Amino acid sequence: MEASAPSGGMVTSYTYVDTPNPNLVCCICRTPFLDPCTTRTCCHTFCYECIARAIAISRQCPIDRCPLSLLDLGPADPLIRNLVDEMVVECPQRPAGCTYTCQRLLLPAHISDSCEYVEVACSHKGCGKQVLRRDFTRHRHNDESKDEEPAASGHGLEANHEQEATGSTSPSSTSNSVQLEDPLRVENALLKHRISALEGVVNILRHEMQAVKHALGPWYSEDDAGFNSVAPGSGISRD
Ligand SMILES: [Zn+2]
Ligand SMILES: [Zn+2]
Ligand SMILES: [Zn+2]
Ligand SMILES: [Zn+2]
Structure with missing residues (x-):
């Protein structure tokens, strides 16, 4: 496959x-x-x-x-x-070796950002090879010397930046960089999802509330809505 x-x-x-x-x-x-x-x-x-x-x-x-x-x-x-x-789902790259499972809504982010068994296109000028994300750190070119790897020395970093600048003619040059799953990003996606779900629930409750108000008709008024007003003589008590 x-x-x-x-x-x-x-x-x-x-x-x-x-x-x-x-x-x-x-x-x-x-x-x-x-x-x-x-x-x-x-x-x-x-x-x-x-x-x-x-x-x-x-x-x-x-x-x-x-x-x-x-x-x-x-x-x-x-x-x-x-x-x-x-619902918990498997990564579709399982046959290739990925054993990752996650909630269904998080799977697209796993595949596009962090699955090690997805092929990504190399953005190096003139390469364009499809490389498994897990092999990307070992993927090298002839014109790339070891000095160009991110290094602790300021000189090494400078060389690296120059290379990025020349490679940035392709719009996707930075999106293919190897990225680790960011727990904050995952949490953010979950929270956004929860909020939109809660907004839906609030809307449903609001509609139900309006329906109840409508059904109560003359029995309901904003001023009398409190529990204290339900007292003998208010018209709500039965014989
Ligand atoms: Zn269906
Ligand atoms: Zn995966
Ligand atoms: Zn390449
Ligand atoms: Zn039906």
Whole structure:
């Protein structure tokens, strides 16, 4: 098999470490939801790609045949999105030797930044060779002497900078440098994800709150909303 660096860290299929919860599995592709969305009409959840393709063929829900169009699709509950994004998956380079596992949402970053078993293009002028990231530190060119490696002496560093400057004609010259997994960056990605999920939950709660206010109608007013106001004579007590 041939290892290749996926563009933009895109992953289209995952290998899950644990057996997925059946409630999180799309009935069309039989794998845990990718970009899950829920129908507003019948509340069924699918991968967006799966249900969009199904609607293009037949405009009905594959589960209950309820009439369906793309306009009836909304993002799934953030809790569902969280549960599938946090499922643990294997690195797709496992056949090549990478035993890394991580939460699904972190896999693209592993592949694009730190997987040692992904091939990256050498940015050295006139080289362009595909080299496994783990072999990159040993990858050398004829016009490259050992003095040009990052050294403790100021002179060595100067030579190194000059080389970087000449190599920077290619826009991706710095992105291929060997990078270690930065724990802060991983934590940052996780936190961003959690915040967006929480924002979704807050929106749902806000809508529910409005629905409750609406249902209460004349019984609800901002001033009387406190618990203290619920007292005999307020009209809420029953006989
Ligand atoms: Zn699907
Ligand atoms: Zn349905
Ligand atoms: Zn890997
Ligand atoms: Zn090279």
